[in-house]
Amino acid sequence: LILFPDMLFEADFSVLSNLDADGVMFTKIVDDPSAFGIAVVDGDRIVRLIEKPAEPISTLAVIGIYYIKHMAELYAAIDEQMARGIKLNNEFFIADAIQIMIDHGGKIVPAPVTVWEDCGNADALLCTNRYLLNTGSHQPPMGQNIVIVPPVYVDPSAIVERCVLGPYASIGAGAVVHDAVVRDSIIDDAARVELAIIEGSIVGRGARVNGRAAKVNVGDTSTVAL
Structure with missing residues (x-):
C-alpha cells in the first residue's frame, strides 16, 4: 500500500481483501484535473494514466493511494521506466510505472474515496x-x-x-x-x-x-x- 503524505482522505480498504486484480488506484472525480494524474477507465479496469494533462480526457483524478498486490512487478516496471527515461518535466512519476504494468497486461482497477482533501499547495x-x-x-x-x-x-x-x-x-x-x-x-x-x-x-x-x-x-x- 502506497500513500502520498500531502492529503487527508477517507476510504474503504475492505475492497482489497478479495481483490481480483493486480492493483488498485483510489480515485475521485474533480472539476479541474489538470493539476493531477488522471485515469481513463474501460469497463472495470484502468487502461490509461496521464500525469497532469494539458488537455484532460477524464475527470477521474488519481489521488495518491495505490495498492499493488505483487511489489516485484512494480519494481520491474520502475526499472523499465527509468531505463526508457519516461518522465515529465525531468521527474519520474509512479503513474508511468503503473502504466507500464498495464501495458504488459496488468489489471489495475479504480476504487473511490469518500473524502479527499489535498494539501499540496497553499490554497489547497x-x-x-x-x-x-x-x-x-x-x-x-x-x-x-x-x-x-x-x-x-x-x-x-x-x-x-x-x-x-x-x-x-x-x-x-x-x-x-x-x-x-x-x-x-x-x-x-x-x-x-x-x-x-x-x-x-x-x-x-x-x-x-x-x-x-x-x-x-x-x-x-x-x-x-x-
Missing part, C-alpha cells in the same frame, strides 16, 4: 483547513477583547489578546496573536502575528508577521514586517 492547504474546522469540534478561547467568528481552532497553549479570529482560523501551539484580525488562515506553532490583518494566509512555524493588512505565505522562522 487552506481549503483542507476549512474542511477540518467544519467537521471537527473545537472549544475556542474565551476572554476579554477576543471576538470569535466560528469555526476557529486555538491551541490551549497559544496566547491571543485583543483579536478577531475567524472564520476559519487555526492557531497552533505556543503561537502569539495580539492586536490582530485573522481570517481563513493558519498560524503555525510558535508563530507571532502582531498589529496585522491577515486573510487567506499561512504563517509558518516560528515565523513573525507584523504590520498592516496582507495576504501572506511565510515559511518557518521567517520575519515579515508589512
Whole structure:
C-alpha cells in the first residue's frame, strides 16, 4: 500500500481483501484535473494514466493511494521506466510505472474515496483547513477583547489578546496573536502575528508577521514586517 503524505482522505480498504486484480488506484472525480494524474477507465479496469494533462480526457483524478498486490512487478516496471527515461518535466512519476504494468497486461482497477482533501499547495492547504474546522469540534478561547467568528481552532497553549479570529482560523501551539484580525488562515506553532490583518494566509512555524493588512505565505522562522 502506497500513500502520498500531502492529503487527508477517507476510504474503504475492505475492497482489497478479495481483490481480483493486480492493483488498485483510489480515485475521485474533480472539476479541474489538470493539476493531477488522471485515469481513463474501460469497463472495470484502468487502461490509461496521464500525469497532469494539458488537455484532460477524464475527470477521474488519481489521488495518491495505490495498492499493488505483487511489489516485484512494480519494481520491474520502475526499472523499465527509468531505463526508457519516461518522465515529465525531468521527474519520474509512479503513474508511468503503473502504466507500464498495464501495458504488459496488468489489471489495475479504480476504487473511490469518500473524502479527499489535498494539501499540496497553499490554497489547497487552506481549503483542507476549512474542511477540518467544519467537521471537527473545537472549544475556542474565551476572554476579554477576543471576538470569535466560528469555526476557529486555538491551541490551549497559544496566547491571543485583543483579536478577531475567524472564520476559519487555526492557531497552533505556543503561537502569539495580539492586536490582530485573522481570517481563513493558519498560524503555525510558535508563530507571532502582531498589529496585522491577515486573510487567506499561512504563517509558518516560528515565523513573525507584523504590520498592516496582507495576504501572506511565510515559511518557518521567517520575519515579515508589512
